[in-house]
Amino acid sequence: MTTSFSHAPSLPIPGRRLPRISLGLLLVLPALTAITLLYALPLIRSLVTAFRDGSGAWTTEHVVRAFSLYGRDMLFSLGVVSASLALIAAMSIAIAGYLTLGATPWAVRALRWLYRWPLFIPFVVTGQLARSFLATNGMMNNVLVETGLMASSSAQSFLDWRGLVLTFAWKQIPFVTLLLAGAMAAVEQSHIEAARNAGAGRLRCLFQIVLPQAAPTLWVGLILSLVAMLSVLSVPMMLISGNPTMMTSMMAHRITYYGDYGIANALGLFSYALTAVTAWFYLRLTLRREATR
Amino acid sequence: MMTSRWLTRLGLGAALGLMAFIVFGPLLNLAMWAFAEQWFYPNRLPTGWGFAFWERVFRPRAGAWTSLFNTVLVACSAVLLSMALAIPAGYALARQALPGRSVIMLVFLLPQAFPNLPIFVNIAAIFYQWGLNGTLVGVVLVHSLPGLVYAVWIATAAFSAVDRSLEEAARNLGASPLRSFFDVTLPQALPGLLAASIFVFLDSIDEFTGTFFVGAPEITTLPLLMFNASMGGNYQVAAITALILLIPSVGFMLVIERFLKADVLSRVGR
Numbered sequence: 001m002t003t004s005f006s007h008a009p010s011l012p013i014p015g016r017r018l019p020r021i022s023l024g025l026l027l028v029l030p031a032l033t034a035i036t037l038l039y040a041l042p043l044i045r046s047l048v049t050a051f052r053d054g055s056g057a058w059t060t061e062h063v064v065r066a067f068s069l070y071g072r073d074m075l076f077s078l079g080v081v082s083a084s085l086a087l088i089a090a091m092s093i094a095i096a097g098y099l100t101l102g103a104t105p106w107a108v109r110a111l112r113w114l115y116r117w118p119l120f121i122p123f124v125v126t127g128q129l130a131r132s133f134l135a136t137n138g139m140m141n142n143v144l145v146e147t148g149l150m151a152s153s154s155a156q157s158f159l160d161w162r163g164l165v166l167t168f169a170w171k172q173i174p175f176v177t178l179l180l181a182g183a184m185a186a187v188e189q190s191h192i193e194a195a196r197n198a199g200a201g202r203l204r205c206l207f208q209i210v211l212p213q214a215a216p217t218l219w220v221g222l223i224l225s226l227v228a229m230l231s232v233l234s235v236p237m238m239l240i241s242g243n244p245t246m247m248t249s250m251m252a253h254r255i256t257y258y259g260d261y262g263i264a265n266a267l268g269l270f271s272y273a274l275t276a277v278t279a280w281f282y283l284r285l286t287l288r289r290e291a292t293r
Numbered sequence: 294m295m296t297s298r299w300l301t302r303l304g305l306g307a308a309l310g311l312m313a314f315i316v317f318g319p320l321l322n323l324a325m326w327a328f329a330e331q332w333f334y335p336n337r338l339p340t341g342w343g344f345a346f347w348e349r350v351f352r353p354r355a356g357a358w359t360s361l362f363n364t365v366l367v368a369c370s371a372v373l374l375s376m377a378l379a380i381p382a383g384y385a386l387a388r389q390a391l392p393g394r395s396v397i398m399l400v401f402l403l404p405q406a407f408p409n410l411p412i413f414v415n416i417a418a419i420f421y422q423w424g425l426n427g428t429l430v431g432v433v434l435v436h437s438l439p440g441l442v443y444a445v446w447i448a449t450a451a452f453s454a455v456d457r458s459l460e461e462a463a464r465n466l467g468a469s470p471l472r473s474f475f476d477v478t479l480p481q482a483l484p485g486l487l488a489a490s491i492f493v494f495l496d497s498i499d500e501f502t503g504t505f506f507v508g509a510p511e512i513t514t515l516p517l518l519m520f521n522a523s524m525g526g527n528y529q530v531a532a533i534t535a536l537i538l539l540i541p542s543v544g545f546m547l548v549i550e551r552f553l554k555a556d557v558l559s560r561v562g563r
């Protein structure tokens with residue numbers, strides 16, 4: 001980047017400076033207008049509607065009612081999202097770690113080929129996959145019974161919070177692993193070799209050398225996964241019938257059955273807040289890291 | 294020594310086998326549903342196999358064709374709209390000294406950085422006032438929002454990966470700015486722009502939430518058709534539709550590395 005900038009100002013005709021800037025703005029303007037109409041406007045509307053009553057006066061009633069009506073769903077969402085993130089983090093560290101430090105070439109190759117398959121599978125298809133795979137007579141239970149690991153009488157449906165966690169993890173692990181493996185591959189090979197020569201085992205190498213350097217990428221992947229899980233509507237609607245369920249499902253319910261935008265948008269505030277808190281933690285973490293560097 | 298090596302191999306094989314089951318089991322289960330004509334509890338496997346449901350899905354005027362047509366039409370329109378907006382914007386963001394460039398980049402990041410369900414809900418409310426709900430135009434617009442975000446970011450990265458000295462050489466040899474853009478810059482940025490288009494296309498094909506609020510019930514796309522079939526308990530139709538939706542996603546997963554080159558990837562977000 002820096003090299004290209006160094007010989008960039010080869011056309012420094014003073015009088016042409018201003019028109020070039022306005023040309024640039026002109027080129028960006030259509031896209032900016034589109035994002036204003038399609039994103040900023042709905043965003044402002046969602047924030048305003050959450051605090052307005054029917055006559056247009058400001059109120060906190062929607063927020064209070066959202067908490068009293070859907071407090072359980074909020075806790076449920078929080079629990080499902082936390083459990084999924086924990087599972088995603090553990091699995092992607094394990095897979096990316098093995099891809100980086102694994103000693104058996106054929107196993108590394110097989111794993112690299114294997115882990116990516118769910119990467120671009122749509123959420124709505126993932127929901128259908130889970131509905132058939134995790135059901136009482138789904139393939140998971142059938143295989144467990146056939147292999148003798150489980151009695152057929154104890155087969156039960158996983159289509160509850162456990163199904164949600166497994167489905168979210170199935171879909172998001174490849175994505176986070178892809179990012180994390182990329183970051184781990186960028187770690188200086190000499191650091192790893194130095195640690196190995198000093199007698200550190202592979203596991204120790206992963207947790208003390210490689211992972212700390214790749215941690216910011218892991219955070220980004222987890223935050224993006226959090227946003228995805230708080231956005232997706234189809235999976236909770238397909239997996240969970242009844243209460244409690246994810247906030248997205250409740251928001252859609254509030255709108256399709258009651259046309260109640262006030263409470264739906266108040267619920268939306270909660271998902272914004274949850275994302276903002278996580279993003280704030282991430283920023284604080286990166287700032288502290290930059291400061292100590 | 295020999296036995297321990299064999300044990301490691303066995304352990305690795307078992308772990309990979311388990312993982313293969315976790316990754317492919319659900320897909321296999323789905324494929325079984327797509328060809329099952331009879332499958333009642335507690336049978337472990339379908340009791341009747343066949344293509345009867347495929348015929349039912351693809352019967353003329355069965356709804357699937359309309360959904361498929363809508364899906365492809367909306368996806369292509371969303372690609373055209375997003376790229377038409379993103380190519381000039383990406384070029385300007387990569388090449389011109391814009392005031393507040395980082396703020397503009399941030400604006401194009403926000404839609405992906407926060408949960409988008411409230412946005413779709415309120416877009417639907419606004420579109421309702423504008424008379425766009427239940428129209429193809431409305432669905433294309435709602436699909437272009439996530440598309441535009443990807444397109445602007447990838448296009449900016451693709452244009453900043455183009456070697457500036459080639460452009461300058463063309464200008465020095467007397468090419469007009471437009472000519473040097475179309476003859477030098479655009480061809481070099483093309484792989485990145487193609488990757489962006491594929492991303493927008495796939496995202497639009499898979500898009501559920503926006504269509505659910507803005508399009509339904511007048512406009513049905515394949516994801517909505519699949520959802521309705523599944524919720525109605527028709528697992529065969531849902532499985533067949535899901536298999537169709539899987540084709541582009543898996544296909545892209547297999548070729549992604551050819552389109553998204555490392556030099557473009559490393560510039561995303563700068």
